[in-house]
Amino acid sequence: MNNKYKLLALDMDGTLLTSEHFISPLTSEWIQKAKEKGIHVCLSTGRSFESALPYGEELGLTTPMITVNGSEIWRAPHDLHQRSLMDPMLISVMHDLAVEEDCWYWAYSVERVYNRDKWVDGIEGKEWLKFGFHTEDDDARHRILMKLQELGGLEITNSSPHNLEVNPQGINKAAGIQEVCGLLGLTMSEVIAVGDSMNDLAAIQAAGLGIAMGNAQQVVKDSADFVTASNDEDGIAKVIEQFIFV
Structure with missing residues (x-):
């Protein structure tokens, strides 16, 4: 196993979730394998905590979560670490x-x-x-x-x-992941960040390995280190298989 990466930061819509808004069985299976190998799996989403939590629970995640594009960082589900408010x-x-x-x-x-x-x-x-x-x-x-x-x-x-x-200003998924790294004692070089949209761009650029989904916006693909399959083709499962189990 490659121990280079310790944190897998996953966007949800268009990334972890299929177009029908569920987590495919294969993707779920590979996420469990990553967890068993000691990889921290962190949801990093524009969604609210209430909207993201059921998916975290479905995956059995007890790790930190980034919600509302980084405006909220959760040390663990229901345990708020940081909140940034807008005027x-x-x-x-x-x-x-x-x-x-x-x-x-x-x-x-x-x-x-x-x-x-x-x-x-x-x-x-x-x-x-x-x-x-x-x-x-x-x-x-x-x-x-x-x-x-x-x-x-x-x-x-x-x-x-x-x-x-x-x-x-300054509140984005990259800053959120940086904060999560601080909580877990990791560095950004140990992070794989995966996403499909502009709100994932800063994280993809800042992570040790930035990955765009096959369905990602072109500017996101252009900035990524690697482009995986789409959210409807188990792109996340392929990322875990290719970069964590090597």
Whole structure:
């Protein structure tokens, strides 16, 4: 066995999960094999803790988790290590921008997810983690991106070509994995990071081995050390087999 890598940091949507949002039996089997070899398997997702946890439980993970693109880092399930909040004023500005562009939008607060259909009364009274925009209108998305960049102080990524995800500046999956490494006594050179979207890019660039899924956005593939099979072709199982069991 190759002991070079000790931490496997996995994005969820488009990576760990199939297009039907489940973990394939083969991928689950290889993750169990990695765990048995002493590899730490860390979910690193844009999802909320509540949304990610069932999958962690399904895999029997007791290791750290990174949720909301790094705005929350969990020492273990239900054991919060670090949380980075967003200024409510920025949430208000982004909400106005989303309404102006007539696009789908959502926002994560500590207690729940709000969206265009169910928005919040009183932005100021909540603890905010992330804001997201979704539109298939490329021009509208570009206008939103330009205005977000003008605002400054934001970490702007995506989890699909049609959305924009916004966290506080400096909050991303790479910083989250770095924090997890500190908890586990590891270095980034001992990390394999796998993902498919722009919110995985920093992690893929910072890890000892950065891997893009076969279904990844092209810019992510271009930055990766290796491109594996797609999320519907057990790309994660192939990564474990190829880079951990060698």
